Amino acid sequence: MIQDTAIGQKTYLSIDKLWKAFGSFLALKDISLDINDGEFVCFLGPSGCGKTTLLRAIAGLDLQTKGTVMQDGRDVSNLPPSERDFGIVFQSYALFPNLTIEKNIAFGLENTGRSKSEIAVRVSELLDLVGLPDQGSKYPAQLSGGQQQRIALARAIATKPGLLLLDEPLSALDAKVRVHLRHEIKELQRKLGVTTVMVTHDQEEALAMADRIVVMNHGVIEQVGSPTEVYREPANLFVADFIGEMNQIESMVAKGGRLSVGEKTFACHPHPFPDGTAVIAAIRPEDIIPHEDGYTSEDPNRNCIDVLLNEMEFLGSFWRCRLQNERFGQSELIADFSINAVRRLGLGEGRKMVIELPTDRLMAFDRPEAI
Numbered sequence: 438m439i440q441d442t443a444i445g446q447k448t449y450l451s452i453d454k455l456w457k458a459f460g461s462f463l464a465l466k467d468i469s470l471d472i473n474d475g476e477f478v479c480f481l482g483p484s485g486c487g488k489t490t491l492l493r494a495i496a497g498l499d500l501q502t503k504g505t506v507m508q509d510g511r512d513v514s515n516l517p518p519s520e521r522d523f524g525i526v527f528q529s530y531a532l533f534p535n536l537t538i539e540k541n542i543a544f545g546l547e548n549t550g551r552s553k554s555e556i557a558v559r560v561s562e563l564l565d566l567v568g569l570p571d572q573g574s575k576y577p578a579q580l581s582g583g584q585q586q587r588i589a590l591a592r593a594i595a596t597k598p599g600l601l602l603l604d605e606p607l608s609a610l611d612a613k614v615r616v617h618l619r620h621e622i623k624e625l626q627r628k629l630g631v632t633t634v635m636v637t638h639d640q641e642e643a644l645a646m647a648d649r650i651v652v653m654n655h656g657v658i659e660q661v662g663s664p665t666e667v668y669r670e671p672a673n674l675f676v677a678d679f680i681g682e683m684n685q686i687e688s689m690v691a692k693g694g695r696l697s698v699g700e701k702t703f704a705c706h707p708h709p710f711p712d713g714t715a716v717i718a719a720i721r722p723e724d725i726i727p728h729e730d731g732y733t734s735e736d737p738n739r740n741c742i743d744v745l746l747n748e749m750e751f752l753g754s755f756w757r758c759r760l761q762n763e764r765f766g767q768s769e770l771i772a773d774f775s776i777n778a779v780r781r782l783g784l785g786e787g788r789k790m791v792i793e794l795p796t797d798r799l800m801a802f803d804r805p806e807a808i
Contacts, residue, residue: 449474449632450495450600455504457490457656464490466656468504477626477633479643482653483679488636489604491653495634496602497521509599523600524593528608530585532577532592538564539573542592549596563591566625583614590622594629601626603635607642619646640680644668652676674802677719684725684770688718688801696801699764703740703794708801716801722757724798725772728791729782740794744770749779749786758784760792 450472457465465487472478480488493499495506497518505514513521524545532541539560546556564570567587569580577585586606593601606622607615623646626633637643643650644664652659652667652675660672671677678685690710691697696718703718710716734741744760747769756779760770772792774784784790 446473446476448472449476449509450634451505451507452491452495453505453507455491455494455506456502457487457494457499458502464656465494465501468656468658470651470658470661472632472634475630475632477623477635477646477648478651479647479649480634480636480651480653481638481640481643481680482659483638486653487656488638488651488653490656492602492604492634492636495600496523496525521600522598523602524596524598525602525604526586526589526593526606528605530577530582530589530609532585532589534577536576537573538569538575538577538580538588541577541588542573542595545592545595559595563595567591568621581614582610583618586610586618587621590625594631599632601631601633603633605636605638608637608639615642622646644680652679654679671800674717674719674805677800677802682722682771682773684720684722686718686768686770687804688716690714690716690801696799701742701764703799704796705799705801706797710801715804717804719800719802720794720798722771722773723755724795725760725770725774726793726795727772727774727778727782727784728793730790732791734791740796740799741791742794744790744792746784746786746788746790749784756784 448471452468452470455465455468456463468491480491482488490499494501497513497516500515505512507513508522533544536544542560542563543556546559560573564573567590569584569587572580572584580588607618610618619642635646647664649661649663650667651661654675660667660676667676668680671680677683686698688696688698690712691702692712694705694708695702696705696716698718705718728741734743742762742764744762746758747761748759750757755773755775758772758774760772762770
């Protein structure tokens with residue numbers, strides 16, 4: 438497991454050697470992770486990777502088979518959810534349909550010893566905080582999905598918990614509402630300074646919201662890092678392939694650590710593989726550079742090759758282009774070229790052109806069969 442921790446920050450949540458088994462199935466395998474005070478962390482991975490199981494273990498909803506969970510210096514490993522300090526928001530909102538919005542938010546406050554007037558003031562504060570000051574007398578069914586999720590969030594933070602847990606809170610919403618609400622949640626988290634853990638399978642959501650991302654697969658942590666780190670410096674081929682688009686080319690390590698594809702070798706980002714190792718050469722579509730007519734692919738100081746532009750797909754802010762070169766066999770390279778580059782270079786389907794694979798963006802990873 439690769440983990441990045443911020444220097445000089447207080448650890449608020451510490452998970453150590455945590456395992457979770459359901460019968461003979463191991464859902465979590467030796468998970469260790471520290472989360473800093475006030476940090477926004479996303480658990481990201483495909484369905485069945487263990488991210489929700491880990492969140493539920495933190496909440497005490499599914500106790501771990503072994504391992505410890507420390508929250509703010511207190512061992513909560515075997516405590517029931519009612520004795521842990523957290524608020525939680527589920528994908529399904531879980532609002533009480535027979536209670537007004539005010540009473541939904543007040544529900545968790547009524548057993549805290551506050552007076553009715555104190556509760557009313559707190560509910561009013563929370564409605565203002567989530568931008569729904571005039572909706573208190575309505576019922577959940579009278580609100581939109583996005584508004585209901587804001588109320589669920591207000592209810593979760595009503596008691597001022599030290600930890601906020603979000604279990605895919607935006608996945609039931611349509612795309613535009615989701616984008617808007619993720620910005621609001623992040624702004625609210627910053628304003629409150631509450632340590633937050635969110636589960637998601639949406640890469641864009643994690644990249645946009647998280648201070649750090651925990652990438653999970655098959656019950657283990659593959660990488661922990663900032664959004665920039667996990668995207669630009671993936672720890673392995675799974676992370677590289679799961680987050681964003683990635684071209685993958687079967688290759689061999691040649692002399693000096695270069696990558697050999699057919700008869701041509703390419704300079705690449707530093708890697709640990711010895712000469713002769715079968716690897717996957719990988720580069721993101723947006724890192725491929727198109728060159729103008731007359732540029733030669735024989736420049737020994739650059740990773741340039743001749744390609745045929747087979748297909749172009751317009752995706753709004755850029756063109757996704759499929760490029761063919763005999764060195765890559767049947768596999769195509771996918772390149773994302775800006776609208777300005779396509780216009781400036783006069784690119785079109787059937788065009789022969791020269792592209793460059795920048796040395797610092799061409800990476801080498803274990804082949805899947807060698808892992």
